[in-house]
Amino acid sequence: MIQSAVSIEYTKDTTDLFILKHKDLDVAMMKMDVRTGMIEYVLSVYLPEELPAGCAPDGTGLGEWWKLRAIPDSRKGIRQVLSRLSEATSQSLMLSSYGLSLTDHYWIQPVGQELYWKDLNFYENNFEDELGDILTDSERDRSVPDGISKLSPSVSVNGDMKKKWIIRGGRRYLLKVNPNYHSQQTVNEVIAGKLHERLGWKNYVSYDMGTIYISGRGYPCSLSPMFTSAETEFVSAYQIVADYKVPNDVSLYEALIRQAVSLGADEQEVRAFLEYMILTDFILTNTDRHLNNFGFLYDPQQHRLSGMAPLFDTGNSLFYDYDVIPHGGNLLDIPVNSFSKREADQLHYVKSDAGVKLERLAHFPQEAEALLKEYTDMTDERAAETARTIEEKIEYLNLFFQGKKIWKKERYW
Numbered sequence: 530m531i532q533s534a535v536s537i538e539y540t541k542d543t544t545d546l547f548i549l550k551h552k553d554l555d556v557a558m559m560k561m562d563v564r565t566g567m568i569e570y571v572l573s574v575y576l577p578e579e580l581p582a583g584c585a586p587d588g589t590g591l592g593e594w595w596k597l598r599a600i601p602d603s604r605k606g607i608r609q610v611l612s613r614l615s616e617a618t619s620q621s622l623m624l625s626s627y628g629l630s631l632t633d634h635y636w637i638q639p640v641g642q643e644l645y646w647k648d649l650n651f652y653e654n655n656f657e658d659e660l661g662d663i664l665t666d667s668e669r670d671r672s673v674p675d676g677i678s679k680l681s682p683s684v685s686v687n688g689d690m691k692k693k694w695i696i697r698g699g700r701r702y703l704l705k706v707n708p709n710y711h712s713q714q715t716v717n718e719v720i721a722g723k724l725h726e727r728l729g730w731k732n733y734v735s736y737d738m739g740t741i742y743i744s745g746r747g748y749p750c751s752l753s754p755m756f757t758s759a760e761t762e763f764v765s766a767y768q769i770v771a772d773y774k775v776p777n778d779v780s781l782y783e784a785l786i787r788q789a790v791s792l793g794a795d796e797q798e799v800r801a802f803l804e805y806m807i808l809t810d811f812i813l814t815n816t817d818r819h820l821n822n823f824g825f826l827y828d829p830q831q832h833r834l835s836g837m838a839p840l841f842d843t844g845n846s847l848f849y850d851y852d853v854i855p856h857g858g859n860l861l862d863i864p865v866n867s868f869s870k871r872e873a874d875q876l877h878y879v880k881s882d883a884g885v886k887l888e889r890l891a892h893f894p895q896e897a898e899a900l901l902k903e904y905t906d907m908t909d910e911r912a913a914e915t916a917r918t919i920e921e922k923i924e925y926l927n928l929f930f931q932g933k934k935i936w937k938k939e940r941y942w
């Protein structure tokens with residue numbers, strides 16, 4: 530049942546001791562620097578099995594986990610927002626909101642206060658999120674309204690794009706916006722959805738386009754329904770390998786699979802997902818599939834990874850930030866931020882077609898071109914060139930499925 534809005538405001542400076550809570554369970558006691566919002570050290574772990582996945586039983590890894598939940602310094606405009614809110618860092622901002630989020634069930638309770646998950650959590654309680662508005666409109670020159678509530682799920686969601694959580698028709702959606710690059714990142718999310726639809730792949734986040742008004746001007750934004758819930762959390766791939774010492778003879782790819790399986794994931798499901806992800810990212814030239822851009826669903830009752838999180842964040846693709854769109858052999862030399870440094874090299878990991886039936890994609894490049902033309906202000910010529918890269922990538926995958934080592938590019942033209 531949806532309760533009324535969260536309204537228990539947090540006042541700093543009462544203590545620097547905090548309990549890490551998992552819903553209403555006391556997981557650990559920590560000393561925090563309330564100015565910077567950083568975890569200084571873990572005094573005691575009461576329930577090691579309740580720690581975030583990937584943390585050691587003594588709490589090692591908690592500081593990094595906490596930091597990665599916050600807004601990164603690289604998000605445009607975040608410094609100005611923090612200074613307007615009189616917060617030293619995005620971690621202290623997160624602390625002002627008890628560390629509550631909509632990606633997991635953790636939060637932080639100041640020692641001496643008695644608070645309950647049911648009264649605070651953003652899954653069951655509505656939120657206004659005036660702060661989310663400021664976070665997505667940080668270029669606007671305005672002062673922060675007096676008494677603005679810092680209780681917001683938007684302060685505990687990472688990623689470089691400006692974003693906030695909104696409630697529509699009772700459902701929670703993540704709204705992302707970047708007006709640069711013809712707003713192409715937003716349209717790319719929709720194009721990725723069309724690709725998965727054509728391939729019959731079900732496990733993806735479906736992004737809708739919307740309009741957000743920034744400084745009075747409308748920009749396209751993407752809206753994705755929340756894939757977490759009050760029963761299921763998200764655990765990024767990074768989280769489970771961050772503190773894992775990858776043996777010398779094992780690739781990061783295989784190490785990730787080992788770790789996931791040791792935390793309860795099904796090996797075949799993980800492999801099928803990763804292979805599908807690499808292949809479809811290749812088609813769309815997604816250059817940013819880093820380890821926080823995919824991951825797992827976590828069942829906190831059973832303390833295990835219960836499946837793969839749906840594919841999300843395919844926005845940094847289709848040459849959105851390239852001045853000149855490459856073609857031919859240059860398409861096999863794309864630098865990426867993922868398991869390999871060069872996109873084509875990642876195909877080494879792919880052992881099957883993972884359901885990527887290329888014959889289903891006959892009209893997909895045209896569909897992508899039409900969406901780029903309709904929803905971005907790029908030239909028709911650029912949209913056509915972008916679509917041409919999809920065609921070329923599909924041709925390369927065709928060769929790859931025939932057993933050709935396409936990363937040895939000189940042999941194919």
Ligand SMILES: Nc1ncnc2c1ncn2[C@@H]1O[C@H](COP(=O)(O)OP(=O)(O)OP(=O)(O)O)[C@@H](O)[C@H]1O
Binds near residue numbers: 632734817841842844
């Ligand atoms: N629909 C969703 N439901 C629940 N959590 C989500 C959803 N979409 C994103 N997240 C969470 O929010 C984080 C940031 O989202 P996302 O990766 O889409 O942002 P981004 O700014 O595009 O990231 P990047 O910096 O990688 O470009 C994700 O890592 C994930 O933890």
Ligand SMILES: [Mg+2]
Binds near residue numbers: 689821822842
């Ligand atoms: Mg991301």
